[in-house]
Amino acid sequence: xxxxxxxxxxxxxxxxxxxxxxxxxxxxxxxxxxxxxxxxxxxxxxxxxxxxxxxxxxxxxxxxxxxxxxxxxxxxxxxxxxxxxxxxxxxxxxxxxxxxxxxxxxxxxxxxxxxxxxxxxxxxxxxxxxxxxxxxxxxxxxxxxxxxxxxxxxxxxxxxxxxxxxxxxxxxxxxxxxxxxxxxxxxxxxxxxxxxxxxxxxxxxxxxxxxxxxxxxxxxxxxxxxxxxxxxxxxxxxxxxxxxxxxxxxxxxxxxxxxxxxxxxxxxxxxxxxxxxxxxxxxxxxxxxxxxxxxxxxxxxxxxxxxxxxxxxxxxxxxxxxxxxxxxxxxxxxxx
Numbered sequence: 001x002x003x004x005x006x007x008x009x010x011x012x013x014x015x016x017x018x019x020x021x022x023x024x025x026x027x028x029x030x031x032x033x034x035x036x037x038x039x040x041x042x043x044x045x046x047x048x049x050x051x052x053x054x055x056x057x058x059x060x061x062x063x064x065x066x067x068x069x070x071x072x073x074x075x076x077x078x079x080x081x082x083x084x085x086x087x088x089x090x091x092x093x094x095x096x097x098x099x100x101x102x103x104x105x106x107x108x109x110x111x112x113x114x115x116x117x118x119x120x121x122x123x124x125x126x127x128x129x130x131x132x133x134x135x136x137x138x139x140x141x142x143x144x145x146x147x148x149x150x151x152x153x154x155x156x157x158x159x160x161x162x163x164x165x166x167x168x169x170x171x172x173x174x175x176x177x178x179x180x181x182x183x184x185x186x187x188x189x190x191x192x193x194x195x196x197x198x199x200x201x202x203x204x205x206x207x208x209x210x211x212x213x214x215x216x217x218x219x220x221x222x223x224x225x226x227x228x229x230x231x232x233x234x235x236x237x238x239x240x241x242x243x244x245x246x247x248x249x250x251x252x253x254x255x256x257x258x259x260x261x262x263x264x265x266x267x268x269x270x271x272x273x274x275x276x277x278x279x280x281x282x283x284x285x286x287x288x289x290x291x292x293x294x295x296x297x298x299x300x301x302x303x304x305x306x307x308x309x310x311x312x313x314x315x316x317x318x319x320x321x322x323x324x325x326x327x328x329x330x331x332x333x334x335x336x
Contacts, residue, residue, distance in 0.1 A: 012330030013222030037235070038157060039080040039218065042150065051086030053077060054145040060334040062109070062139055064183045066175075066194030069142055070109035072270060074116035075199045076336060077144040079219040082201040083273070085156045085208055086148035088120065094128040096141040109140070120199035122146070152212070160215040161236035165304040166282035168275045170203060170289055171196070171297040172248045173225055177267035177332050178256045193252055198271030203294045210288040213278035220274055221336055223327055226265040228274050229312045230326040242302035242314040242324065266327050268335045276304065 009016045026035065033041045040053035055077050062069040074091065081088040093113070097106070117124055175196035182193050200219060207214060216236075220228040225247075233240045249257070249264045257264050271294065277285050282300060289295030302314075312324040 007329075008333045009329030011222075012327065012333070013227050014327035014329060016328060018326075036157065036159075037231075039083050040086070042084055042086075049150040051081045051084050051088075051148040051150060052146070053080040054143065055080060056141060056143045057336055058138070058141050058334050059180060059336055060138060061180070061183055062105070064195055065179045065192050067197040067270075068109055068112055069140060070113040071116040072195075072197050072336060073142040073144045074113050074120065074122070075197050076219075076221065076270060077146040078120045078122055078199040078201055079270075079273070081146040081148040082199075082204050083156070083217045083219060084150065085152060085154055085204060085214070085217070086150045087205070088122050088146055088148040088199075088201050090125045090147045091117065091122050092126045092128075092145045093124050094143040095130070096137050096143075097129065097131045098137045098139050099131060099134040101139055106140070116199065120201060152208070154208075154212055154214070156214055156217050158216050158218065158232050158235035161232055161238050161240075161276050161304045162215060162278070163238060163304050163306045164279045165215055165276045166279055166300050167229070167240065167242070167302040167304070168277060168282065168286055168289065168298055169225065169248065169301050170200070170273045170275070170295045171271075172250045172253065173220075173269055173272065174249060174253050174257060174264035174267035175272075176270040177224070177335050178253050178262075180268075180335050181260065181262075181332050182256055193250075193256055196269060196271035198294055200271065200273050200294060203273070203289065203292050206288050206292045206295075207275065207285055210284050211277065211281040213281045214275055214285070215278065216276040218274050219269065220272065221268050221270060222330075224264070224266040224268055225274060226263070226312065226324050227326060229324065232276060233312050234310045236304075237309045239305040239308040239310070240302060240312045241305045242312065244314050244316045246299055246301045248297055248299055248301075262331055265324060266331055268332065270336065279303075
């Protein structure tokens with residue numbers, strides 16, 4: 001907190017983001033629900049528990065291989081609502097549009113949002129639109145808020161990890177971040193890197209039908225899988241041990257990361273989840289995931305351990321162990 005002004009890294013989801021939240025925001029708005037620091041708030045109502053989440057999307061460029069800012073906004077908020085095991089139902093959508101923004105581009109974005117909402121079985125029930133002077137925002141920003149219902153009494157949370165739990169990732173990592181980055185930088189490869197943006201509520205429902213022993217779920221967006229796993233380890237005060245050769249990364253994505261000098265573990269994903277599940281049910285859950293279109297590449301990448309609490313380590317291909325730390329800043333700004 002030595003900075004006198006807000007830096008891009010304060011919005012990166014890494015250590016500076018955590019410092020900003022812990023130092024400025026939490027002391028002002030402190031309450032039990034907020035202090036859980038999940039991607040959604042689980043609220044007790046007389047008849048049901050609700051999952052409630054909000055997010056703002058400022059991705060640059062707004063059109064990228066495999067998607068655009070509109071469907072990204074729908075999928076991202078659906079996923080945040082669903083990561084506690086809730087069934088997402090309703091969304092609000094608010095737009096900030098820059099004067100001079102092409103109407104054709106807006107129309108294309110709205111069509112993609114309509115398709116994404118139908119695919120996720122959610123209804124957009126309210127919204128807002130503001131237009132600002134040219135130069136006051138970059139083309140278009142979108143805020144989405146989602147509400148879902150929990151029809152079970154499970155407590156799926158980052159604070160629930162137990163020693164022996166297995167870590168499952170639903171598919172290849174870093175697809176979204178590298179699709180945006182290579183598009184932004186105008187890089188060309190033999191095969192085009194595409195975003196993985198997708199709504200994961202259907203995959204989560206499939207997993208819950210197989211087992212209730214799912215201790216934590218998270219979609220590893222900003223900061224990638226490394227940030228999510230560090231948050232899990234710190235919240236539960238346990239260690240996490242990964243196996244490098246089990247980390248799934250597509251060859252073209254791996255190549256792009258190597259060219260840019262970026263570790264795939266720190267790159268954003270928008271259609272993948274990380275699940276921490278009980279050891280005894282891990283293979284059944286994994287089998288169910290691989291039978292779902294959005295989990296066909298799911299794999300166990302590590303486990304929860306008792307040593308080095310609050311820390312994530314990874315066994316490399318050479319047999320050595322290295323620390324997978326929380327990133328301080330942002331390698332890829334404006335990725336979602």
